[in-house]
Amino acid sequence: LLSxxxxxxxxxxxxxxxxxxxxxxxxRFIVYIMQLSNCSALFLPADQKMHVRMAVLPPVxxxxxxxxxxxxxxxxxxxINEVFGMQTSHNGLRQKTLxxxxxxxxxxxxxxxxxxxxxxxxxxxxxxERHTKWYNLLSRLHMSEINNK
Amino acid sequence: LLSxxxxxxxxxxxxxxxxxxxxxxxxRFIVYIMQLSNCSALFLPADQKMHVRMAVLPPVxxxxxxxxxxxxxxxxxxxINEVFGMQTSHNGLRQKTLxxxxxxxxxxxxxxxxxxxxxxxxxxxxxxERHTKWYNLLSRLHMSEINNK
Numbered sequence: 308l309l310s311x312x313x314x315x316x317x318x319x320x321x322x323x324x325x326x327x328x329x330x331x332x333x334x335r336f337i338v339y340i341m342q343l344s345n346c347s348a349l350f351l352p353a354d355q356k357m358h359v360r361m362a363v364l365p366p367v368x369x370x371x372x373x374x375x376x377x378x379x380x381x382x383x384x385x386x387i388n389e390v391f392g393m394q395t396s397h398n399g400l401r402q403k404t405l406x407x408x409x410x411x412x413x414x415x416x417x418x419x420x421x422x423x424x425x426x427x428x429x430x431x432x433x434x435x436e437r438h439t440k441w442y443n444l445l446s447r448l449h450m451s452e453i454n455n456k
Numbered sequence: 457l458l459s460x461x462x463x464x465x466x467x468x469x470x471x472x473x474x475x476x477x478x479x480x481x482x483x484r485f486i487v488y489i490m491q492l493s494n495c496s497a498l499f500l501p502a503d504q505k506m507h508v509r510m511a512v513l514p515p516v517x518x519x520x521x522x523x524x525x526x527x528x529x530x531x532x533x534x535x536i537n538e539v540f541g542m543q544t545s546h547n548g549l550r551q552k553t554l555x556x557x558x559x560x561x562x563x564x565x566x567x568x569x570x571x572x573x574x575x576x577x578x579x580x581x582x583x584x585e586r587h588t589k590w591y592n593l594l595s596r597l598h599m600s601e602i603n604n605k
Contacts, residue, residue: 319514320551322578364598365468373602402469404573404594406602424553425574427591429471442576445553449513453522453555 320446321348321422323359323407326439329397329431336363336400337392339437340376340407343385348446349409349421351381357411357421361391363403363428375410403428409444422446469595470497470571472508472556475588478546478580485512485549486541488586489525489556492534497595498558498570500530506560506570510540512552512577524559552577558593571595 326339340359351357356378366372374391395403408423422444432438475488489508500506505527515521523540544552557572571593581587 320553360602362602364594364602366598366601402592404469404592406594406599423574424576425572425594427573427575429590429592441578443551443553443578445513445555445574449515450555452515453509453511453513 319348321345321409321444322441323409323424323444324439324441325407325426326437327431328435328437329400329433330435331397331433334394334396335392336395336431337390337437338374338405339439340387340389340391341439342387343379343409344383344441346381346383346385349381349444351411351421353381355411356380357409359387359389360408360410360418360420362406363393363395363400364406365403367395367399397431397433400431401429407442407444420447468497470494470558470593471590472558472573472593473588473590474556474575475586476580477584477586478549478582479584480546480582483543483545484541485544485580486539486586487523487554488588489536489538489540490588491536492528492558493532493590495530495532495534498530498593500560500570502530504560505529506558508536508538509557509559509567509569511555512542512544512549513555514552516544516548546580546582549580550578556591556593569596 322344324341328337359376361374363372376389379385405426408420410418410420424442471493473490477486508525510523512521525538528534554575557569559567559569573591
């Protein structure tokens with residue numbers, strides 16, 4: 308466990324830890340937004356807050372598919388522990404993609420994305436167990452870089 | 457297998473099948489771009505070609521991190537079978553994200569992304585085995601939608 312933590316710390320990228328569970332009885336998909344690590348890689352000024360924005364896409368009409376956590380101060384490791392749930396069939400869910408973005412709000416009130424992960428839900432299992440995993444966050448800067456090559 | 461194919465066909469989203477392998481002897485990461493399914497969801501005119509663009513990000517200087525397949529005609533299932541390889545340490549690789557985009561080239565010569573997947577490489581294993589998986593492709597339209605909410 309320590310070596311896995313060291314690998315993360317040595318990295319250039321921030322990471323987000325997420326947990327997934329699909330409750331077949333209630334047809335409910337639950338995402339646990341657990342923590343962020345290596346936030347210094349987001350290059351956010353120390354006094355500015357950030358938040359996690361999550362969306363299950365493509366959106367289903369009349370279903371709440373967008374979620375934002377509370378504001379968070381950037382530290383090396385940030386505990387979040389917020390939970391997002393949505394109603395969906397298992398087959399419907401498996402056609403979806405989860406988009407997770409770390410955002411901050413500029414002084415003008417505009418939401419800006421700093422980095423994000425995108426997770427295909429094609430193989431979310433139907434078990435009651437929670438599956439937890441760390442995901443690398445890709446900076447928005449690198450996304451725009453490849454669009455100019 | 458049939459039921460898994462039916463689920464995909466019934467879906468609103470296109471999918472890409474990728475295979476991953478890390479060769480520790482040669483410190484080489486290999487991506488197999490195998491096939492696309494349900495391409496009609498990309499809404500590309502039938503006579504226009506598309507291609508797959510792949511990037512390992514953030515880029516390492518002096519390392520070739522961007523790859524494009526040949527042009528492909530949109531059909532329901534498109535076999536691609538192209539291979540991309542790059543030199544990297546295993547620890548370095550685990551800080552990266554693979555971005556896969558389905559693009560077409562407009563008449564003006566500009567590359568346009570139609571849909572994409574983004575895959576955290578945080579848990580790519582060091583085994584010689586090839587791990588194959590289908591990933592949902594998220595349309596660019598839905599990405600811009602959430603940025604306006």
